[in-house]
Amino acid sequence: MTAVAAAGQEWQRVSPRYVWVDLITVLIPGAIVTGGLTAVPLASRIAWLWLLPAAALVIVVLLLAFTPRRVRAIGYRLREDDLVFRRGIMWHRVIAVPYGRMQLVDVNRGPIARAFGLAELKFVTAAVATGVVIPGLPEADAEALRDQLVALAESRRAAL
Amino acid sequence: MTSPVIDGEWHRLHPATPFLRGGIVVIAIIGYLVVQFRDFFIGIFIGSVAGREPHADPFTRWLLEHSVLALLIVLGVLVAIVGFGWLSWRMHAYRVTDELVEEREGVIWRRHRRGRLDRVQGVDIVRPLFPRLFGAARLEISMAGSDGSIRLSYVASARADELRAGILAAASLRRRAEQAASAEGAAPLAVPGPLHPRDTGGATSRLQDAIVARANEFLAPELREPVDAGSLVTMHPGRLVGAIGLRFGAMMLVVLAGAIVAAFYRPELLFVVIPILIGVYGFAAREVLRSLQYSIALTPDGIRVGYGLLSTTNETLPPGRVHAIELSQPLFWRPFGWWRVRINRASASIRDGGAAQANTTILPVGTIEETLRVVGLILPDWSEPPVFTTSPARARWLRWFSWRLNGFAFDDRAVVLRRGRFWRTLTVVPLARVQSVGVEDGPLTRALRLARVDVHTVVGVVRPRVGALDADDAVGLWRDVESRTLGAMT
Numbered sequence: 033m034t035a036v037a038a039a040g041q042e043w044q045r046v047s048p049r050y051v052w053v054d055l056i057t058v059l060i061p062g063a064i065v066t067g068g069l070t071a072v073p074l075a076s077r078i079a080w081l082w083l084l085p086a087a088a089l090v091i092v093v094l095l096l097a098f099t100p101r102r103v104r105a106i107g108y109r110l111r112e113d114d115l116v117f118r119r120g121i122m123w124h125r126v127i128a129v130p131y132g133r134m135q136l137v138d139v140n141r142g143p144i145a146r147a148f149g150l151a152e153l154k155f156v157t158a159a160v161a162t163g164v165v166i167p168g169l170p171e172a173d174a175e176a177l178r179d180q181l182v183a184l185a186e187s188r189r190a191a192l
Numbered sequence: 193m194t195s196p197v198i199d200g201e202w203h204r205l206h207p208a209t210p211f212l213r214g215g216i217v218v219i220a221i222i223g224y225l226v227v228q229f230r231d232f233f234i235g236i237f238i239g240s241v242a243g244r245e246p247h248a249d250p251f252t253r254w255l256l257e258h259s260v261l262a263l264l265i266v267l268g269v270l271v272a273i274v275g276f277g278w279l280s281w282r283m284h285a286y287r288v289t290d291e292l293v294e295e296r297e298g299v300i301w302r303r304h305r306r307g308r309l310d311r312v313q314g315v316d317i318v319r320p321l322f323p324r325l326f327g328a329a330r331l332e333i334s335m336a337g338s339d340g341s342i343r344l345s346y347v348a349s350a351r352a353d354e355l356r357a358g359i360l361a362a363a364s365l366r367r368r369a370e371q372a373a374s375a376e377g378a379a380p381l382a383v384p385g386p387l388h389p390r391d392t393g394g395a396t397s398r399l400q401d402a403i404v405a406r407a408n409e410f411l412a413p414e415l416r417e418p419v420d421a422g423s424l425v426t427m428h429p430g431r432l433v434g435a436i437g438l439r440f441g442a443m444m445l446v447v448l449a450g451a452i453v454a455a456f457y458r459p460e461l462l463f464v465v466i467p468i469l470i471g472v473y474g475f476a477a478r479e480v481l482r483s484l485q486y487s488i489a490l491t492p493d494g495i496r497v498g499y500g501l502l503s504t505t506n507e508t509l510p511p512g513r514v515h516a517i518e519l520s521q522p523l524f525w526r527p528f529g530w531w532r533v534r535i536n537r538a539s540a541s542i543r544d545g546g547a548a549q550a551n552t553t554i555l556p557v558g559t560i561e562e563t564l565r566v567v568g569l570i571l572p573d574w575s576e577p578p579v580f581t582t583s584p585a586r587a588r589w590l591r592w593f594s595w596r597l598n599g600f601a602f603d604d605r606a607v608v609l610r611r612g613r614f615w616r617t618l619t620v621v622p623l624a625r626v627q628s629v630g631v632e633d634g635p636l637t638r639a640l641r642l643a644r645v646d647v648h649t650v651v652g653v654v655r656p657r658v659g660a661l662d663a664d665d666a667v668g669l670w671r672d673v674e675s676r677t678l679g680a681m682t
Contacts, residue, residue, distance in 0.1 A: 113678045120632070127630035127648075128674040132681050158538060159627035159648035161655075188681070 043107025043118065049148045050168025051103045055096060056144050062092035108166050113188065115155070115181070117164045127164055132188035133157045137178045141171070153177060198358045200289040202296075206328045206346045209284070210277030213345065218273070286344050288355065290362055293333055295342050307335045307342055309363040313513050313538050314494075315356045319349065320503040331355055360493035360508060425555070425562050427486040431530075435557035436483075438524040440476045447472050483556040490569050497554055513537055514570045515625040516647075518654040519563055520617040531563040532556060535570070536652030552653045571622060577601035577608055581669075586640050587660040600645070600658055600669055605680070607647060607673050609658040619656045621647050623673070623680040631670040633663065645669050 066088040073081035098121065106119045118126045136156040145151060145167070151174040152167040169177065206212070255262050276299070284297040294306040316332040323329065328346035335341060347355065437444070451469050454461040484501040494510040516536040525531070533555035555566045567574050582599035583591060591598050594613035601608045607626075609619040626647055633643040637659075643666035644659035661669065 114674060123632060123634045124638075125630055125632040126670070127628055128670070129628040130674070130678055130681060133627050157627040157648070158650045160651050161630075161646060161648040162628040164628070 043109055046103065046106050046166065046168035047150060047170055048103075050145075050150055051100050053142075053145050053148055053150060053168060054099045054103055058092065058095045058099060062088070062095065066092060103168065106167065110180075110184075115164070117166065127162065129155055129157060129162060129164055130188070131181065131184040134181065134185040137181050137185070139174050139178050151175075153181075155181075198288045198290060198362055200287060202285040202287045204285050205281065205344060206326075206348050207281070208323075208326050208328060209346050210274075210281050212323045212326065212328055214273070214277060286342075288359060288362075293342055293359065295344065305342055307333060309359060311335050312359065312363040312510065314507060314509045315359055316508070317352045317356060317506040318503070319500075319505070324349075324502075324504070333359060356508060357493065360510060363510060424487065424489040425558065425565055427483070427556070427558070429480075429484055432483055432486070432557060433480055434528075435525060435530055436476050436479050438528075439522050440472065441524060444472055444476065479556075483553075486556060488555065488566060488569070495554075495569050499556075509537065512622075512624070514622070515649040516622075516652065516654040516656050517567060517570060517620040518617055518656075519567070519620075520615070523614045525557070529560055530557045531560060533558070533563055533566050534653050536649050536654045538650045567620065571606060571620065574603070574606070574620070576618070577603050580608075580610055581661075581665055583642070583660045584662045587642055587662075589640065590637070590642065590660045595660065598658065598660060600661070602672065602676070607656075607669075607676070609647070609656055611658060619654060621649060621656045623676045625649060626673060626677040626680075629670055629673045629677070631666050633666075638663075643667070645673070647673060 066085050069085040069088050072084055073079070101121050102119075105121045108118070109116045113132075114128050114130045116126065116128045118124065134155055134157060138154040138156065139151050140154060141151045149171055150168050151171045152165055153169055153174050154166075155162065155164040211218075279299050280297070283299050284295075286293070286295045288294075291309055292306050293309065293312075294304070296302070296304045313334045316334070318330040318332065319328075320330070323346050327349045329349045329352040330343060330345035331347055331352045333342045333344075344352075344355075447465070447469055451462070451465045454465045481501055483499050485504070486497075486499045488495065488497045490496075491508070494508045494513075496506065496508045498504065498506040514535050514537060518534045519531050520534070521531050532553065534552050535554050536552070554570075555563060558566065564575070580597075580599040580601045582597065583595040585595070587595045587598070594611065597610055597613055597616070599610055601610075605624070606620050606622050609621075611617050611619075626649065628648045630646045630648065631643055632646070637643060641663045642660050643663045644657060645661065645666050647656040649656060658669075
């Protein structure tokens with residue numbers, strides 16, 4: 033556990049079902065790219081061009097293999113005055129957003145996530161760089177969390 | 193709070209607006225036509241001198257044969273243009289109340305825009321050369337958000353000043369609002385210049401007055417506002433030219449050398465080199481022209497920045513609207529001790545190309561004393577913290593030259609980040625304006641036990657971040673920024 037990864041403890045995890053959502057969102061474009069690259073050696077009949085789809089396949093398999101860990105690495109925590117969010121296994125990123133800085137809270141449901149009954153929560157501050165998106169929350173939880181955050185933001189509103 | 197311009201009534205824009213907006217286009221079209229039909233016009237006016245030679249061009253011949261019809265068509269088009277211009281001017285109106293600024297426009301497509309005064313991020317007065325000759329100015333009231341400004345183009349110059357003062361006074365929630373309003377009353381904003389004659393009687397005198405007033409406006413497009421003595425910073429044009437020359441100097445010399453070499457050996461290459469030459473020198477010249485007559489001063493309504501020689505711009509930033517400040521020093525400025533100051537603000541940061549850059553540079557070049565004075569206007573009594581927490585020695589691998597300098601410090605109101613050995617920058621972020629804060633590391637930096645901290649502010653030219661810090665320091669910085677931001681918010 034490095035210093036950055038340990039910057040906050042007791043993380044709330046996202047739903048384990050989100051692993052499937054992430055797997056599918058990797059798998060679909062991965063399959064399309066790999067399939068498309070297969071056409072290159074088939075059409076040109078040059079043997080070493082098979083390296084292209086092979087490389088794509090390796091990348092997709094690696095991405096798939098790391099998906100459960102990547103999903104487990106996503107965490108958030110509601111503290112008294114701010115929300116702390118973390119993600120990443122290779123590149124750790126930990127972000128703290130004061131409630132008073134939240135301009136909007138969005139609940140988004142993609143088609144795949146909806147099939148699993150999940151939603152993602154997006155926090156918008158005046159800074160684009162904040163970029164805090166919590167994926168893989170059960171829909172009811174997402175709505176409850178949104179209402180809670182809006183209430184918190186309202187009580188700690190500060191001028192821009 | 194009450195100012196004569198904040199009357200809640202709808203007002204129209206400057207009567208010359210349609211002409212000023214479309215004026216350049218109309219003149220260009222007329223010029224084009226004159227050049228195209230030079231022979232035709234010569235034929236009409238001094239046809240006998242040239243002799244009635246049959247024209248080879250069938251279009252010209254047709255015109256000569258149906259000159260009445262052609263004139264009617266031209267007249268019809270002119271009437272349509274003028275009529276539409278007049279109509280759109282009639283439909284374009286604005287009003288300012290105690291709480292809102294509203295603008296409505298459009299003949300076919302209607303547009304109605306309103307902004308709340310307590311969200312005003314700054315008020316700019318832009319006077320492009322051509323409208324300036326007519327005593328007109330563009331007033332831009334910027335709101336938070338990327339496309340949130342209300343632009344009134346054009347209003348009478350003096351009225352723009354009044355409107356700005358009124359809007360800023362109404363917008364400021366501070367106690368000083370009353371003072372500002374009374375100060376406006378005391379110092380009339382119109383044109384009390386030294387050339388202004390006292391007596392006003394008779395038509396000729398009034399005309400003279402108008403001319404003198406226009407001349408005053410043109411020569412000194414500054415606001416007549418109470419200015420805090422000692423806060424004024426102005427700039428010598430020579431230094432500006434030198435500074436911009438040094439900033440682009442290397443590139444300009446390379447391009448020039450390339451042009452000379454190309455001219456000797458491969459003359460046809462000049463077709464490529466000359467446009468580049470024009471581009472580079474043109475950019476530098478534009479930078480200089482835009483920043484001439486630069487001045488910055490503290491007024492009761494905020495910080496006022498004015499610049500421009502032919503087209504002038506006058507911006508006012510209400511206090512506390514600056515989200516990040518960056519002091520930077522390009523390598524070649526080092527011997528002269530010059531610095532540049534740029535800021536992030538919540539509005540108009542993603543505006544059309546070149547204008548956006550001017551908008552973010554608050555001091556194009558200044559000595560260290562002037563730089564600190566400008567920063568002092570934004571954050572009163574600010575001074576560089578004496579002790580910085582810098583990168584550890586192992587960060588040498590990532591910051592070859594700058595690891596001793598690369599670091600951060602706090603004062604009671606701001607977090608200060610320092611970067612760079614050759615191209616030095618110092619970023620100051622007021623804690624009350626921090627939006628969020630992140631800390632991150634990657635595979636390489638983790639192996640070195642280093643990490644990077646990003647302080648998130650509104651989008652702009654300044655990106656406050658510092659990398660290659662000791663991981664524990666970085667987490668400490670992250671935690672401190674967050675807790676101090678929370679403290680500063682209350």
